[in-house]
Amino acid sequence: MQVIGLMSGTSIDGIDAALVTIQGKNLDLNVHLHGFSTYSYPRQLRQQLLDVCAGSPLSMAAFAQLDDAIAHAFADAAQQLQAEYGGSADLIGSHGQTVFHRPPSGSHLGYSLQLGRGDLIAHLTHLPTVSNFRVHDIAYGGQGAPLVSRVDLSLLGHPEKSRCIQNIGGISNVTFLPPLGQIDDHGSGVIGWDTGPGNVLIDLAVNHFSQGEKTYDRDGEWAATGEICQPLVEKWLNHPFFQEPPPKSTGRELFSPDFLRACLGDAQAYDLSAADCLATLTDFTARAIARNYQQFLDVPPDQVLLCGGGAHNTYLRQRLIHHLAPIPVLTTTEMGVPVDAKEAIAFAVLAYWHHHHCPGNLPSVTGAKAAIPLGQAWG
Missing domain, CATH: 3.30.420.40 (ATPase, nucleotide binding domain)
Known part of the structure; x- marks a missing residue:
């Protein structure tokens, strides 16, 4: 068909x-x-x-x-x-x-x-x-x-390796797939949830700092020129959403223009440049994903496979590799399912x-x- x-x-x-x-x-x-x-x-x-x-x-x-x-x-x-x-x-x-x-x-x-x-x-x-x-x-x-977790299981499950299928769209979500031999016909053992922001805050910030001329940070090039403000990342990770156990979901209702305005207000105390703000928001997105794995997975996955538009953000991917090390961070394209x-x-x-x-x-x-x-x- x-x-x-x-x-x-x-x-x-x-x-x-x-x-x-x-x-x-x-x-x-x-x-x-x-x-x-x-x-x-x-x-x-x-x-x-x-x-x-x-x-x-x-x-x-x-x-x-x-x-x-x-x-x-x-x-x-x-x-x-x-x-x-x-x-x-x-x-x-x-x-x-x-x-x-x-x-x-x-x-x-x-x-x-x-x-x-x-x-x-x-x-x-x-x-x-x-x-x-x-x-x-x-x-x-x-x-x-x-x-899409059941689809992830069908198309990307592995006989021997556990995998996190990490989608980074506007909002990020993950599916954790144990090795196929550990999963029954009902999908027992597979878990998934929304991990928090994906591209949404970065895109909103790019639009803000470029005065509407840009809608996203291509390859993370702008953020890569900035410095990460770790105290801000830690503060934002204290949001109650990140403490909630799965199952959980979210959207632009939470990670909204108002959320970004609060983040930019926090940044004023540190005298951050636009590039610094973008670097910090990008690291926040990566840290949120990594923090979810640490909090809610009993064991780390053997592999992480990225998909969605955020998989093209080179700087975001670098921050994920840093925070998830030594877990290999790959893409679904490499496993036969194109990222986009x-x-x-x-x-x-x-x-x-x-x-x-x-x-x-x-x-x-x-x-x-x-x-x-x-x-x-x-x-």
């Missing part, structure tokens, strides 16, 4: 689209990537999304218009991808664009909202579309995140599993009461 996976993460930097052929059942899958592209949001639409994620109010009419606009952008990406790579898909799996995420608390279910209507994507592309992947996990008491395409591939797989009535979540990761198929089908 040929499936298109569509994904836009918390960095809101565009729509990742992957065209794959998937064969097999349950965890025993063969996935072949035919083509991958990232399609930028129109500038005005991206800014509107950033504003909404930062708390800007919308009327219901404007909300509906935004939902439709994102669906059109996702449908266009699916059609362009097929035209570019000559494919003819049977199914679309669309994550949509997260604009709000609230983890569960006590007896209260969580809430997660992804815009980009699956019914409209199905209507525009004339292809069956699976969307709204998070809601069923949340309905079963789960976090609704991270959702991995999340889009994952939602193609989740749609495939939904089509075959196969569970998509791992309760040991999300905290849900059961393993269930994820998503709603349209068309």
Whole structure:
């Protein structure tokens, strides 16, 4: 079956689209990537999304218009991808664009909202579309995140080595995979959670210091010219989120423009330059990941495999290597799953599993009461 996976993460930097052929059942899958592209949001639409994620109010009419606009952008990406790579898909799996995420608390279910209507994507592309992947996990008491851990197990599990699959998007999340021989059919032993900020604070700071001329720190070049302020890193790591045990999830609601403003306010006492602030925020991101491993893993992994946009940030990767030493830090590309395409591939797989009535979540990761198929089908 040929499936298109569509994904836009918390960095809101565009729509990742992957065209794959998937064969097999349950965890025993063969996935072949035919083509991958990232399609930028129109500038005005991206800014509107950033504003909404930062708390800007919308009327219901404007909300509906935004939902439709994102669906059109996702449908266009699916059609362009097929035209570019000559494919003819049977199914679309669309994550949509997260604009709000609230983890569960006590007896209260969580809430997660992804815009980009699956019914409209199905209507525009004339292809069956699976969307709204998070809601069923949340309905079963789960976090609704991270959702790709079962895909990580299927595609990146190793017979003998334990691995941390570390995604660094706007928000960072990890899946810990024991050796395959130690994992049963229900994924027992696999754990995962959101580790905290990925690129989000760095990107916001770059935009701030460049007065809107830049949206990210390419290869970490700007941060690499600065000096890290370790007292600030230690202070920021005292935030309660980092002390919470898994399962846990977060988003731009916490690691927000307000969070960055507080960080920059803290930095004033140390007379830091823009480069110093970026170096400190980058090290904070790396330290947060390493601290999560130290606090919540019984044993360190044999390997760490990076994916997501942050895997391209050379300085961030250097800081991770430093803080995780002597654990080897590699990329999923080196294991056959391209760094940039991995999340889009994952939602193609989740749609495939939904089509075959196969569970998509791992309760040991999300905290849900059961393993269930994820998503709603349209068309």
